[in-house]
Amino acid sequence: MKPAKTISIIELLSEYSTEHKAVKWLEKIRWNKKPICPHCGGVENVSKQRSKKHTYWHKDCRKQFTVKTNTIMHASKIPTQKWVVAIYYILTARKGISSLQLSKELGITQKSAWYMLQRIREACKQGSFKLSNVVEVDETYIGGKEKNKHANKKLNGGRGAVGKTAVFGMKERGGKVKAMVTRHTNKSTLQGNIHNNIQAKSTVYTDNFRGYLGLSGFTHKTVNHSAKEFVNGMAHTNGIESVWAVLKRGYNGTFHNISTKHLNRYR
Missing domain, CATH: 3.30.420 (Nucleotidyltransferase; domain 5)
Structure with a gap:
């Protein structure tokens, strides 16, 4: 089994050069092709909101949502593009990356960078399991x-x-x-x-x-x-x-x- 290829930061920024591209990538990862309401799990009667970008409306439960709803990015005003870069850094930096360094890389406050890092680390947890052999x-x-x-x-x-x-x-x-x-x-x-x-x-x-x-x-x-x-x-x-x-x-x-x-x- 060949190890997964790690793309460079240049390739990453080229692939997700706009917020729209980053959101669409996340939608593909989370939903594949059809949006699923995170509130009730419904897939029918889901439509795009015309007044809000990247926002959907589920007619059955009468709630709106985005691909970030009920994720570590929920209610965050930090652009999805910056979340993608932060995830890249924490997964590829062998010795880790500090919140101060990440804040400089993303152009955000140290407090926001610390918040992002802790959320991403929390998402990396693999649940309960036992080691063996x-x-x-x-x-x-x-x-x-x-x-x-x-x-x-x-x-x-x-x-x-x-x-x-x-x-x-x-x-x-x-x-x-x-x-x-x-x-x-x-x-x-x-x-x-x-x-x-x-x-x-x-x-x-x-x-x-x-x-x-x-x-x-x-x-x-x-x-x-x-x-x-x-x-x-x-x-x-x-x-x-x-x-x-x-x-x-x-x-x-x-x-x-x-x-x-x-x-x-x-x-």
């Missing part, structure tokens, strides 16, 4: 180093993970990734997340962190990082660690700071 599991910590903080912000509680936010992640080999902010990295929390998100009897690879000891219901194999062991046969966590590498490059190079409150939005 071979799954790599690991945890990481996001946040600034204690030594780089102002004196009044230092916790003076030690090194390493002090003052950082824990993120727990699972990567199915050749498949999807699930990650979540977690308040604790103890045995009950980590193993509870594994049971909730990975199908029973799957093969789970972890490091030798004590929180994974005694994991039952799975074929569990570990690598001993503390002894400089990074691969043990087929057992390794290189895949999920690559996910953390991309996350941290985005944190350090693009976003610079992500609050614990909003960190889950950057999955």
